[in-house]
Amino acid sequence: MDGVSAEVTRIFAAKEQRRQDLARLPFPEKVRAVMQLQEMAATILRARGKAVQPWGIAGHDEKVGAASPP
Amino acid sequence: MKRTLQVLNELERDGVFTRYAIGGAMGATFYTEPLLTFDLDVFVVGSPNCSGAVSAPSYNESAVTDRRYKDALRGRGYLKEEGECVLIEGVPVQFLPAYNPLVEEALREAQEIMYEDVPARVLRSEHLVAICLQTGRNKDRERVRILREQAKLDQNFLADVLRRHQLEDKWKLWTE
Numbered sequence: 001m002d003g004v005s006a007e008v009t010r011i012f013a014a015k016e017q018r019r020q021d022l023a024r025l026p027f028p029e030k031v032r033a034v035m036q037l038q039e040m041a042a043t044i045l046r047a048r049g050k051a052v053q054p055w056g057i058a059g060h061d062e063k064v065g066a067a068s069p070p
Numbered sequence: 071m072k073r074t075l076q077v078l079n080e081l082e083r084d085g086v087f088t089r090y091a092i093g094g095a096m097g098a099t100f101y102t103e104p105l106l107t108f109d110l111d112v113f114v115v116g117s118p119n120c121s122g123a124v125s126a127p128s129y130n131e132s133a134v135t136d137r138r139y140k141d142a143l144r145g146r147g148y149l150k151e152e153g154e155c156v157l158i159e160g161v162p163v164q165f166l167p168a169y170n171p172l173v174e175e176a177l178r179e180a181q182e183i184m185y186e187d188v189p190a191r192v193l194r195s196e197h198l199v200a201i202c203l204q205t206g207r208n209k210d211r212e213r214v215r216i217l218r219e220q221a222k223l224d225q226n227f228l229a230d231v232l233r234r235h236q237l238e239d240k241w242k243l244w245t246e
Contacts, residue, residue, distance in 0.1 A: 022103035023220040028186055031071050033104035034096070041106055052108050053152070055071065056160040 073159040075190045077146070078112060086142040087114040091180035091191040093166070093198060098213055100183070101195045101221035105213070109155050109162040113177050113193065114139070116167060139165045172200055172235045195221040196228040203232070203240045211244055218245070
């Protein structure tokens with residue numbers, strides 16, 4: 001890369017490797033990572049006036065008068 | 071998420087729809103690094119048991135079909151909605167009735183997966199690419215880029231999908 005030091009090139013390569021490693025994680029682990037991303041993003045988005053709700057927050061969905069499942 | 075998938079399986083088993091598969095950002099995440107999203111896109115083929123509905127809903131039936139899913143969920147106690155989504159066990163689920171031949175095919179050929187010990191279905195990565203090309207938003211373009219980099223796309227299968235759904239020109243435009 002032009003104008004980028006060897007050290008920065010190494011860092012970029014490591015970041016790319018990290019992304020490839022993340023892509024190979026089991027799906028449930030990726031879903032947990034998405035939920036962590038939601039928590040991080042929600043703080044920023046709320047500060048910008050956008051209401052978002054991370055998944056799995058207690059009381060987020062109130063299941064009322066459920067007909068079947070536990 | 072696990073419980074959400076269990077509820078989707080119950081809806082399928084009870085004939086509310088005949089088949090579902092995860093798409094959108096969470097579908098892509100199955101093949102790539104985790105992608106930020108706040109909803110779960112679930113593509114569905116309607117139930118033949120419901121009046122007026124056929125296995126693949128006609129393209130202007132989506133509102134009626136959507137209402138049917140929401141009614142079925144209300145019957146199970148899932149009353150809360152967020153925009154177009156229904157909250158199922160803390161996850162906002164967006165139901166997307168199969169709206170064209172590409173999505174119908176993607177649903178038919180979706181792959182079976184296990185989420186922990188719960189069976190589920192995810193659209194094939196090649197179909198996710200094709201749907202992104204067809205939808206054509208900036209975020210779809212970005213998703214195609216990530217899928218190309220990280221998913222192990224079957225190039226022959228993808229080429230066939232793109233040819234049959236007239237998406238080859240868009241693919242060239244986005245990738246060359």
